[in-house]
Amino acid sequence: MISLNKVDRLKPGHIASQMQTAARLGDFHALHPVSAVTKEGVGELREELVALLPQTDQLFFPRDQRSDLRVEEQVAELVREKALQLTREEVPHSISAEVDELDERAARVFLLVETESQKQILVGKRGAMVKEIGVRARPEIEAVLGRKIFLELVVKVRPKWRRDEAQLERLGL
Numbered sequence: 001m002i003s004l005n006k007v008d009r010l011k012p013g014h015i016a017s018q019m020q021t022a023a024r025l026g027d028f029h030a031l032h033p034v035s036a037v038t039k040e041g042v043g044e045l046r047e048e049l050v051a052l053l054p055q056t057d058q059l060f061f062p063r064d065q066r067s068d069l070r071v072e073e074q075v076a077e078l079v080r081e082k083a084l085q086l087t088r089e090e091v092p093h094s095i096s097a098e099v100d101e102l103d104e105r106a107a108r109v110f111l112l113v114e115t116e117s118q119k120q121i122l123v124g125k126r127g128a129m130v131k132e133i134g135v136r137a138r139p140e141i142e143a144v145l146g147r148k149i150f151l152e153l154v155v156k157v158r159p160k161w162r163r164d165e166a167q168l169e170r171l172g173l
Contacts, residue, residue, distance in 0.1 A: 001052070002028045003045055008035035066144065072099040074144050079109045079153065082136040083122060086129060090121050106150040107141065112158050122155045130155060 002022050007015050019031050030048055034041035061068040069077070080097040087095075094114045101108040111130070113119050123130050130153050138151045158164075 001030050001032065001048065002026075003032045003034050005034055005036055007033040007040060008038045071144065072102055075099050075102065075107055075141050076109060078140045078144070079111065079133065079137045082133045083111055086133055086136070087121060091118050094118065095122070100154070104147070106152065108152045108154065111153060111155045113155065114157070114159055116157055119155050119157050 002025065004015070004018055004022055010018065015033050019033060022028075022031055029052070032041055032045040032048070034045050036042065067074055076097040076099050080095060083091070083095055083097070084093070091113065095118070096112045098110045098112060099107060100110050111122055111133075113122060121129065122133070124132075134151050134153050138149070141151060142148055
């Protein structure tokens with residue numbers, strides 16, 4: 001299945017040409033034009049995705065477990081999510097998060113970017129951005145862990161980390 005987003009910004013003729021281009025990318029079950037802003041087509045896409053899910057009584061992970069990800073992966077993803085939400089278009093998706101240390105009282109998470117300018121954006125003026133990332137991530141991390149923690153965020157530059165196979169494997173990507 002393939003979805004073409006932001007159709008609210010396109011004219012109908014352009015939507016059709018983009019759908020034709022997408023169709024040439026491969027043999028897909030369906031093509032869905034959608035707009036996350038106006039919600040146009042989102043309901044149909046959701047219905048089709050749900051219909052494609054396998055019918056089974058088997059659980060993918062225990063009911064008391066909120067995810068099949070390890071705790072460290074959940075913590076890293078929560079930090080990354082908040083960083084992306086706060087920076088939006090300023091920092092492209094060349095950002096990752098990696099838990100360096102996690103114990104009963106504290107978590108140290110590295111935010112990895114590829115350039116010094118991206119680091120400056122994530123740190124923000126006088127550390128304001130990285131502080132806000134932590135403020136937003138901490139309550140969700142504490143909910144996952146079931147306890148209060150001290151959250152330390154460290155922004156690091158790792159040039160071309162997205163092209164380094166060993167780095168991608170270490171990050172679980």
